[in-house]
Amino acid sequence: MIQIGLVGNPNSGKSSLFNALTGLNQKVGNFPGVTVDKKTGNTQLTEQLAATIIDLPGTYSLYPKRGDEWVTYKVLMEQDTDVKVDMLVLLADAANLKRNLLFVSQIIDLKIPVVVALTMMDLARQKGIEIDIEGLERELGVPVVVVNPRKNKGIPQLKKAMAATATHQYRIPSRDFITNKELAPQAVDAVKEEIAGLSDYKAIHYLINHEHFQLSPAEQDLIEGKEKAFNFNPTKTQAEEILQRYARIKGIMQQTVVEPDPLHKSLFTEKLDKLLLHRVWGYIILLSVLFLLFQSVFLIAQYPMDAIEWTFGYLGSWLSSVLPQTWWSDLLTNGILAGLSGILVFVPQIMILFGLITLLEDTGYMARISFLTDKLMRKVGLNGKSVMPMISAFACAVPAIMTARNIENTKERLLTILVTPLMSCSARLPVYTILIGLVIPSKKLLGFISLQGLVMMGLYLLGIVLAMLISYIAKWFIKIKEKSFFILELPMYRAPRWKNVGTTMVQKAKIFVVDAGKVIMVISLLLWALSSYGPADRMSNVEKQYAALKASQPANVDELEREENSEKLANSYAGILGKSIEPVIRPLGYDWKIGIALITSFAAREVFVGTMATLYSVGDDDSGLLLREKMQQAKKADGQPVYTLATGISLMVFYLLAMQCMSTLAVVKRETRSWKWPAIQLAYMTGLAYVMSLLAYQLFS
Known part of the structure; x- marks a missing residue:
């Protein structure tokens, strides 16, 4: 072997x-x-x-x-x-x-x-x-x-x-490709005398990079001394070496390679690049491509996502009807099944997103996107390769962060990972939709521009602007000294490899389900337990109270059961936690019920709508409009509406900025191989969300 x-x-x-x-x-x-x-x-x-x-x-x-x-x-x-x-x-x-x-x-x-x-x-x-x-x-x-x-x-x-x-039937060439020793003859001889078994070229690398080698302190000092004694210049030596090598390579190419006229060879690529990399048209085409990518992820993924949700919904209803009403059946339907649904429902988006990105890579256009945007991104501490993760995050931050691997510079990759979740992912859409419908009037500006649509667009733009600002600030705090080289080969345009596209889609989905899915399942089960159980005396009092009500009002059993479930949730550990944080979130305009939604949303942001449905005693068969009506009628203890314009704007800003996605944190940990960066991300995004939501509430109150 x-x-x-x-x-x-x-x-x-x-x-x-x-x-x-x-x-x-x-x-x-x-x-x-x-x-x-x-x-x-x-x-x-x-x-x-x-x-x-x-x-x-x-x-x-x-x-x-x-x-x-x-x-x-x-x-x-x-x-x-x-x-x-x-x-x-x-x-x-x-x-x-x-x-x-x-x-x-x-x-x-x-x-x-x-x-x-x-x-x-x-x-x-x-x-x-x-x-x-x-x-x-x-x-x-x-x-x-x-x-x-x-x-x-x-x-x-x-x-x-x-x-x-x-088996040594082919021997190592005895003659060097170039005369390496002549690059620094005295220094090379001196190093070879001290360290046995080095070739001339290897000795040069010992002179250049010995600080990174596993040598004894004495050997390090000795090589450093040789460098100074013979005035060894690493940069000059490297430059001379490369020039000599390319001179020899040119001769070999002339003898062994026949190439076509370079003007003819690059004609198609250059013509296309003149359009795609144009100072004006290049950006217009880029925005069009990204718009189509963004729309395609939503439009194509909608059908399989709806099918997955319907399948799990039907399966949950069927299991609820055939299984006995016990703790383990509730765990199966509302814990395990809900957790699996939360994992698998994102798989179509992940597969489609990576499939489309692979198409852009294979055709050669991805490199052009990075080239076009590098100048803007570099000003805030990123580079051109940060664009695709950030754009991808409009669909889902999980696969977007996974694409940040393509950024070679450690600092720029970390900055990209840290700000990518500020992009408004699809999980925020249900929250935006219901809150905008609640607090923003359905008006038309100039007769055709929707005010609600403008607010939605404003949320997306706010995420982009803040991501750029945070990156600009964070670049001064991340002390990684790795120098940034944006060296990118612009490949030839070619037809995509469909097999490669399919393989990438399957592998990315597998990584998400296996790696991020483990964390989602654990959090889902934990939230189920916190929402299903509470102090025995509290839960017992609720059960006794509603048992008496059901006995006295048999005609209203269904309505009383929904109210009982809502009351149990309020007295569960999750409900207690919601009330315990109410003093902290009251300055933002939120009550304890919104507090529970904020807690449950840390598993997945879209859980907000489901939590509201439970809290406001809306059955599964009720429409979104009925939920909105219930929320509109919600009153605080002093009789004021819960969902005013100020509260609605504040809540939208909070969901825009807060890190309420355990799967994203799991992927950040996986990509950075440390809990340090997910902890930093959770802290700064939650803090930013609180401050900005407080400002929004005070501004619109």
Whole structure:
């Protein structure tokens, strides 16, 4: 059993080859930064030789800028204590060979046994590129094998070359790709004398990055001393190295690669980019695309979401009619079943959203969106890649936060995750709809502009503006010093891979159901328990009171049962909690019943409507209009209406800004691998919601 590292530039087909070699079903994508963890799998090279394939994060060169690139770099420099590789399989994109050969040349000079797997040959042929494989192999001095992992072509030949390299039938080139020693001759010799077994090129990397290596303090001081003694300049050395490598690569390309006229090759892409990246039309087209994306998520997802809700509603009613009225049947229908419904109802939106985003990625337009918006986003501490998560959050923050993985810079990714939930997700729509109907008159401005529609749009715009403001403020407090490089390859326009779209949709849904679903179920069961049980004396008094009323008023049993349920909720632990926080929320214009809704809404915002229906004793068969009428008639202890304009606006602002979504917090924890950031998010959003709601209530009172 040998260890083989799988390396290459992002978008070179590395994940696809890993799947083909190991048979494991991993994420396949074409956006830089998708592979962020080390993945392993076994393969059989020959009858006598097996290998563990280690899929390392994609990187463009041996000069890491991002965290995932450092993972690969440390493995290649033998500084990772967990991962040691005997040889490498290096993927090179035939359609972008010049850029890929830079990394190939650096690996050759590290003196690690390597096989070059040449991918994207079909795309290269479409671009009119012809490559002399034997000539390329001769110039590089390492085996080169053409593979198409998507179609499982070239895999046997690659395994044969891997086995031959592992058994030393192919030898490491004795001659460097470039004369590395001449870049810093005295410093290189000095480091090689002190640390045995280094190649000239590896010695240069010890001089540049030794602070990140696992060396003794004495060795660190020694290398630092050599740097100063011989005036070693890392930046100048790196620049000279890259120039020399590209000069040699240019010569190899001239001898082994036939390329078409570059003017003809880029004609279609350039014409399209002139329109899509235009200073005016580019933004108009972008807004149109995002509008269609936003509308499609709602329109297409509406039908399966309605079907899921109807199915669970029917199933709940059926179970309630056939099961005995016991605590375990209530737990099953109102706890477990309601929890499952809260998880699965979002699956259509997640699948459709990621399907559409994958289409944008595969066609090449996603990179253009990031390019267009980078200048604006950078001013508030974000970058162009933050746009899609924020736009996606209008449907649901859970998948939107998952897409933030594509942002390489740690600080910008964290800022994006922290502000993305401020976008008004679809779960807020039921809350907005009922509250706007309650407190905003149905008027038309100028005869055709709906006042209620303007308020709805204003809520969405307020979320965007505050997200930008919070990001601008937070960037001064997050002390991560990682430098931001917005390096983005603008890919060729091409037809989407429908299989990849389907695979991504299924995998994202699976991640949501399995990971975030666990937390949702736990919270749902906890809320059921808090809402179903209370102090024994209180619950007993309610039961005795309504038992007497039912005996004296047999004609009103149904109405009395609804009132009893509402009274039990008021005396449950959740109700007690609602009344206990009433002094805190009274300045916002809220009563204890709204307090209960705020608490239950922390599982999911749309629970607000269901909680109101229960509190105001509205049966399941009543319409939304009847609920609105009940809420309109609700009075405070002093006889004043509960839902005034000030209270309604305050409540809408609170639901816009508060972090009332346990699944979002679960995903933030999963993406950041820490409870620190979800805690910060919960604290700042709840605090912001309180302050802004208080201001809104005072302003409109």
